[in-house]
Amino acid sequence: MDDKDLLDRLRVSGDPDLSSHDPSETFGWERDEAEAMFADELAELIELQEKLFAAKSASLLVVLQAMDAAGKDSTIRAVMSGLNPAGVDVQPFGVPTEEESGHDYLWRVHAHAPEDGYITVFNRSHYEDVLVVRVKSFAPEKVWKRRYEHIRNFEQMLVDEGTHVVKIFLNVSKDKQKERFEERLERPDKRWKFRAGDLDDRALWDEYMDAYTEAMQKTSTDDAPWYVVPADRKWARNVCIARILRHHLERIDPKYPEPDAEIDFDDITVT
Numbered sequence: 001m002d003d004k005d006l007l008d009r010l011r012v013s014g015d016p017d018l019s020s021h022d023p024s025e026t027f028g029w030e031r032d033e034a035e036a037m038f039a040d041e042l043a044e045l046i047e048l049q050e051k052l053f054a055a056k057s058a059s060l061l062v063v064l065q066a067m068d069a070a071g072k073d074s075t076i077r078a079v080m081s082g083l084n085p086a087g088v089d090v091q092p093f094g095v096p097t098e099e100e101s102g103h104d105y106l107w108r109v110h111a112h113a114p115e116d117g118y119i120t121v122f123n124r125s126h127y128e129d130v131l132v133v134r135v136k137s138f139a140p141e142k143v144w145k146r147r148y149e150h151i152r153n154f155e156q157m158l159v160d161e162g163t164h165v166v167k168i169f170l171n172v173s174k175d176k177q178k179e180r181f182e183e184r185l186e187r188p189d190k191r192w193k194f195r196a197g198d199l200d201d202r203a204l205w206d207e208y209m210d211a212y213t214e215a216m217q218k219t220s221t222d223d224a225p226w227y228v229v230p231a232d233r234k235w236a237r238n239v240c241i242a243r244i245l246r247h248h249l250e251r252i253d254p255k256y257p258e259p260d261a262e263i264d265f266d267d268i269t270v271t
């Protein structure tokens with residue numbers, strides 16, 4: 001499947017229907033093949049990031065959202081490995097602190113938007129303010145409903161000012177989440193990842209899917225698109241994410257800065 005077909009399948013446009021996105025989709029790839037493809041994709045990403053960092057004229061914001069155990073952390077580890085750490089920032093957003101709650105919900109997020117040359121990954125994001133806040137009724141409907149428009153405008157402003165915005169929903173199945181939770185409960189080295197609240201969120205699965213669907217429908221734009229990435233198989237997920245990032249970095253098309261025209265490079269000897 002070529003890049004365009006894959007991205008067209010993953011990108012959200014119009015009314016998303018999550019039931020038409022299979023979380024265990026492999027796009028016809030075998031595991032070995034996908035791992036080799038991923039290695040090639042990473043090599044391309046490394047070069048593009050190098051140019052982005054050198055050019056310092058644009059930035060990339062990657063918003064990662066998902067249910068628990070969908071693999072946000074392992075995605076970040078896999079896809080960001082190899083990139084120059086000096087140009088990458090990973091920013092998690094948890095339950096707002098007292099100071100954060102005292103401000104508007106975009107305040108804490110805006111402060112971490114990337115500067116020119118950087119790739120920033122939001123591990124959760126301002127979308128929590130139309131997801132968990134809606135599902136758990138932390139704010140009344142009239143408050144979270146109007147946030148879709150704020151978010152569209154906020155992201156458009158970032159885009160207009162030189163930040164490319166990509167939003168990824170890691171689509172894990174309820175069965176796979178169960179399997180991964182059980183592994184976390186069984187394995188002492190994984191127990192730290194398990195929070196009591198994880199099961200409360202799992203019980204609200206359908207409500208979360210409705211909230212994700214509406215959030216993506218209301219905020220997926222040409223300039224700041226959402227992608228639904230199948231997350232049950234990590235090797236297929238990694239290829240999808242790397243391709244999405246490559247596509248957006250290629251759209252930025254960063255170039256190394258021109259060398260100093262005053263210097264005659266062929267005539268210099270370093271002694």
Ligand code: ADP
Pocket residue numbers: 068072093094095096123124125128129132133138195197
């Ligand atoms: P993660 O699950 O992403 O690995 P944590 O275990 O720290 O990280 O969980 C973060 C928690 O913070 C999630 O349960 C999430 O719903 C919650 N959270 C994030 N943003 C908000 C918000 N704006 N309001 C309320 N809860 C939030």
